[in-house]
Amino acid sequence: MPNLKAQYSNLKNLIVVTALLLFFGCASIQTPQGGPKDTKPPKVLSMLPKNLTRNFNAKKITIEFDEYFNINDDFKEFSISPEQEKPPILKKRQKRLEITLQDTLEKNTTYTLNFGKAIADVNESNVVKNLSYVFSTGPEIDSLSLSGNVSSAVTGEPEKDVVVFIFPIERDTLFGKRKPSIYTLTDSAGTYRLNNLRKGSYKLYALKETGSDKIYQQSSDEIGFLKDPIVIDKNLDNINLKVFKELAPEFRVVDRKLNNDGSISLSFNQKLKNPKLTVADPPAADVGKRVYFNKTNDTAKVWVNDLSFDSLKLAIQDQGKVLQTVNFTRSKKDTYTRDLTIADNLSSNKLNPYQSLTLTFPFPITAADAAKVTLLEDSVQRTNFELVKDSIDFLKYYVKYPWKQKRTYDVKFGAGTFTAIFNAKNKEVNKTFKLETSDSYGTLTLKVVVPDTSKSYVVEFINEKKLPIKSSVVRKNTPIVFANYPAGKYFIRVIYDENKNGFWDTGNVKMGTQPEKIWYATKEMSLRANWEREEQLEIPLTPPSIQTSPVVPTQPTPPNSEITPGLREAPKPVKRN
Structure with missing residues (x-):
């Protein structure tokens, strides 16, 4: 009889060995964990024929990278200039990119192959930006260049990854369906450079697009342009553009x-x-x-x-x-749900000492019952408050009361205090808060000097996010008071209000109009708690391309006296009593 015990032992050992092999085999194919994220795009190792080849007569171009890559949206991203009826074919061969030229090349012509964002690595999709390949079918290569900067017309900040392109004047197709063949992308500082350009007249544009087709979509994209054609007969630098959002030509x-x-x-x-x-x-x-x-x-x-x-x-x-x-x-079976909530202007359970307690509703309020409001001041009930409706805004009410420092307030709005349209009523709402100390606020008096009293300027007091806090239209030398704002960082922005309508107007490409100019005073207008600050703002005749702060401290000016331009010395901020 066979030795059953021995066979069982051998079978058991075989199962154990197999399990171990499977375990280590599976473990060996796991992707290593950790380590820094790859942020570098593929690097070009070689180009064959070499970049900038003269007397070019090849049918195929090979570009080798240091890692594997993908070709993304080559139909949108890749272009050749001058354009060809039969575009080149792009194929990847391991770490090599092969470009096959299908059409006949013109004699004594410089060609530029622009890859846009088409080439990216496999793992992290890091894009090779502004990759190009240039060759000439003759003995010379076009070598003119155009460079400059692109910034936002509103914020003045440099614009990254904006498409800057030129069209020969004879075929300006911004509003057509043909993408540009001569283009580049701005870097993180907003700078651009177009190389290997031939002598001629061009229209220059900058396109901040939401898609990636390099065709201007007026409804969603921002655009910048030079009104007049630019003649390129030498290298041109500092050709700057500002991008802006056009108004829709027709209402919709x-x-x-x-x-x-x-x-x-x-x-x-x-x-x-x-x-x-x-x-x-x-x-x-x-x-x-x-x-x-x-x-x-x-x-x-x-x-x-x-x-x-x-x-x-x-x-x-x-x-x-x-x-x-x-x-x-609507269907007669439709039903509607209304929740009459009560929003307020409290910040971290504190009320601005220069404001009333403001209540905001999602529906128009038709009635309010002050008898259903309970106000406690340090747990003591007070009745000398007022519930006041806003005279214009039917979504707002105010609770007016002589709020005091260092007191705790509890306000209860009982169910049905407010009645909205369709007889919607609020549920019980409780709010607890204290009055913020006035010592947390500051005031800025800005003495404005205008360069031309026949023109109009909009002076805006803005926060760190460049959102306007208050604005004033100015047409003569005058003081502006920005009173009782929370301590913090603020800045001044000036709009050159050409049409004197009191706000900033954008540009229009077809009409050739640029947006109204905006100047940012570079000096920070910080407000310190419980301090009053005075500054003088000298608006320049035109916004300088490289701004230096014209905002300077001033001596106190006697009432009703003229502001003296050029006054420089300033007193220390005055602390409130």
Whole structure:
């Protein structure tokens, strides 16, 4: 009889060995963990024929990289200049890129192959930026260049990865469907350089696009341009561009919806100047309607009193002219949900000592019952407060009371304190806060000196995010007071208001108009707590290309006296008593 015990032992050993082999075999193919992330794009090791080859007659170009790569969107990213009817074919062979030329090459011509963002590594998709290959079919290579900087027309900040391109003047196709063949991308400092250009006249553009087709989409992209053609007959430097968002040439409602609370929301592609909304049909729905526009007049919200309509026609007007009519339909089975919440202007449970307690609602308020409000000051009930409706904004109410420092306030808004449209009522809401000390705020008095009293300027007080806090239209030497703002970093921005309408106007490519100029005073206007600061702002005649701060301290100026340009010495900030 066979030795069953021995066989069992051998089988057991075989299973153990197999399991170990499988374990170590599987472990050996795992990707190593940790280590720094690869941020470097593929590096070019060689080009054959060599870059900048003269008397070129090859049919194939080979570029070798130091790692494996992918070709992404070559149809959009790759271009050859001059263009060919049969474009080159791109193929990858391990770490080599092969470009096969299909069309006949012109004699004595410089060609530039631009790869855009088409080449990236396999693992992290690190892009080889501004990769190009240049050759000439004759004994000379075009060697002219064009360089400069691209920045934002609004912020003045350099723009990274903006496409800068030129079109020969005889075929300016910005508004066509052909992408440029001569282009480059700006670096992190916003600088660009176009090389190997031939002598000629060109139109120059900068395109900050949301896609990657290098074709200007007016609805979404930003554009910069030189109005007049640029003649390239020598190397040109410091040709700077500012990109901006054009206004849509024709008004259009870009978004509209009937919300689940019964309100109607609208978004426009333009900022309207004097907007008005009218319910054209049914006429009865226009009676008692409420319309709320945002600050820039490019969105609106509408509430109608009667939601029994099957369809509703809404007309959008600006300056008395009907721009568009939109229709809304609803089912009689539709139901609506309304939650009357109460937002406030408290920050970290503290109230600005220069403001009332401000309440903001999502629906128009039709009634308020102050008897349902309970106000406690250090646990002692107070009744000498007022509940005041905003005179213009039907979404706001104020609680007015002589708030005091170092006191704790508890305010309870009982259920049904506020009644909104369609009889919506709030649930009970409790708010606890203290009054922020006035010592946390500062004031800036800015004595403005204008370079030309026949022109208009908009002086804006802005925060670190370059958002305007307050603005003033200035046409003569005058002081501006920015009073009682939280201590922190602030700056001054000046708009050269060419058309004297009180705000910044963008440009238009077809009309050849540039956006209104903006100048940032480089001196920081910090506000210290409980201090009053005085500065003099001398607005330059035109914004300098390299800005140096014209904002200088000043001596105190007697009341009603003229500001003396060039005054430089300043006193220390005055601490409040």
